[in-house]
Amino acid sequence: MAGAKEIRTKIKSIKSTQKITKAMEMVAASKMRKAQERMRAARPYANKIRNVISHLSHAYTEYRSPGLVERELKRVGLIVISTDRGLCGGLNTNLFKATINAMQQWRTQGIEIDVCTVGTKAFQFFRRLKGNVVAHVSHLGDAPRFEDVLGPVKVMADAFAEGRVDAIYLVYNEFVNTMSQKPKIERLVPVTAEVKDAAPAHHWDYIYEPDPKELIELLLRRYGESVVYQALVENVACEMASRMVAMKSASDNAGTLIDELQLIYNKARQASITQELAEIVGGAAAV
């Protein structure tokens, strides 16, 4: 019975792998539900503050914050949000591909890039790429807190305020549904109205209580923080969904592999029994 033992051990090892992937799938599924809830909870605030900021960009404010004025791009800051752990399908790879494309476009225009990474995967990737990583946070866990994003946002916001970078982009995975996540590159600052001076009749400004500068800066900072936070929780939901799907297909693949091997094993066993029988019959006939 040649190879039967090897096949048996192979089946055993695949079965234990399947057990692991199944467990991971289940864990990811339950974590995904919680992550989705957190994502949904964070969405209204981020969306509303986006609205307010877009109103602000249409206003003719008496204080022109640097966050509202377009500058010539010499250096951009990227905040890349990735996962800490792997085994989540092509999630990070797709994100990095999209990032690289954008970076190449900037490079050809002679624009330099500073990167701030969130999550170990992005850090490893950009270090290997010899990218200019200026800040890094990782191990934020499955339930990132609002305070966690303050550090990286501050590094970038300071660089922007001091004129070291001329724009800040945020790169993260957008949660479309469980089956699909989309890499997204979004510009945080400067915030500018898409339609410029289309309606000159709308020259209006806010009434500020008390001080325009303070209020606008506060609003912009809140905006940055809440949008980055929302991206972070969204990315966690993406990670869990993507891992769940990847682990499910891994379990399924393991299942088909086991079936195939089982078939080969059974055939080998049958063949050896037939051969034995033939030998016995042959031996009896000779006597």
Next chain:
Amino acid sequence: MAMTLHVDIVSAEKELFSGAAEMVTAPGEMGELGILPRHSQLLTRLKPGQVRVKLQGGEEQLFYVSGGMLEVQPSMVTILSDTAERAKDLDEAAAQSAKQRAEQVIADHRSEFEYAQAKAELAEAIAQLQTIERMRKLRKSG
């Protein structure tokens, strides 16, 4: 039909209110603000206190905010609060004990930082208690 404005109240954790209203009253940093439809654009910071939303038909809803920002556009009001609660979800006992704790710290004259923090906490607790108080009155009269 009376003119209305669209009101959104969101906190970092959830959306509390979204809908049409006749009037909104909010605790601005420089004083209480009453906002009616067609108000001029306005931007202000909020201090801890109560937000009252008068719905169409005169019904009033009460919220507590711990601070945040308020944006007014002629036809809409957005309140971005740090934390907010519906008045009926407020816990009077918790607010009362928070108030006492804060008063204790202030009375003890501890470090500058603690003093400032305790003061902020005290303001929040008092605002919560006032909101609860007002909700009680509304219930009695209504």
